[in-house]
């Protein structure tokens with residue numbers, strides 16, 4: 001299997017440094033932004049220089065690592081307790097960057113527990129900071145493994161269940177769920193990559209994904225870089241595509257999967273699910289377990305981020321002279337805009353959830369997912385026995 005060597009999060013230990021590929025400028029400019037402080041990390045996440053649920057979690061963890069290491073080098077801390085109180089403040093601030101993706105909150109909780117435990121067991125300041133750095137680096141490495149597993153399980157599931165190996169597949173996706181949105185390889189885009197590398201993909205279709213254009217700018221960039229045959233559609237063309245072309249499955253990512261399977265993902269996911277149901281097309285969510293929130297009972301509890309109207313009324317891109325990158329206004333000034341960044345697709349419209357432990361499907365009698373908490377325990381135990 002081949003994969004895209006697209007690194008969007010670059011962390012080095014000696015000296016400690018963090019750089020992220022600024023996704024606001026892609027695909028026309030490849031510019032890395034240095035993250036040195038908690039404020040830098042917060043800004044990068046909030047302004048979507050880095051985006052995608054897993055990538056947000058990883059960058060938050062690595063931001064804390066570089067921030068602590070820098071402060072420690074400047075002799076900012078005098079006791080481990082001072083580190084703990086600084087960490088709590090930093091994490092409380094980081095989690096205000098974006099509200100929907102659970103990965104950010106999971107990272108914040110895990111780091112809070114890690115530093116608290118290390119402080120309680122009287123670790124030295126060096127050891128506490130080293131543990132935070134190791135945790136961030138490990139998240140990046142683990143996420144790549146998680147994504148290749150999701151890619152492989154998802155590709156096999158679709159190929160086995162959709163047409164029993166009779167033909168190559170046509171897949172539609174939405175938003176960007178690839179290397180840019182994760183530690184590498186991608187979740188839903190990882191499934192498309194795996195289908196392609198296994199020789200099972202006929203064609204990938206992807207939506208432009210207004211307003212931020214994750215599809216047009218980022219997914220297009222990734223698919224073209226990998227040489228995967230693909231075609232972009234505007235979001236409003238999805239039903240027409242499904243009526244004109246035999247789409248075998250729609251694969252999407254997730255920002256937060258509730259315990260009952262309801263899934264928050266990029267705005268527009270819900271309408272794709274409704275059209276998929278009409279055409280009887282499998283609607284598959286690719287979600288690492290880090291995006292499954294067992295404390296959220298159903299999608300009703302998920303907070304949906306609303307973003308600035310500027311993202312809707314302006315599009316960013318290469319200006320006509322082909323040299324300058326900029327934003328153009330597409331509407332009359334002062335138009336009223338509603339800009340929810342995500343929507344919630346009810347579990348009833350989702351065919352399967354692909355995780356790094358395998359594929360979760362529904363009971364055909366009830367059209368309900370089993371309790372995800374119980375299933376995940378079983379899947380993890382099975383994996384350990386392998």
Ligand SMILES: CSC[C@@H](O)[C@@H](O)C(=O)COP(=O)(O)O
Nearest residue numbers: 051052053177181253254265266
């Ligand atoms: C593997 S990325 C999964 C989701 O985070 C993705 O589908 C998505 O909705 C991204 O939204 P974004 O607003 O670009 O962060």
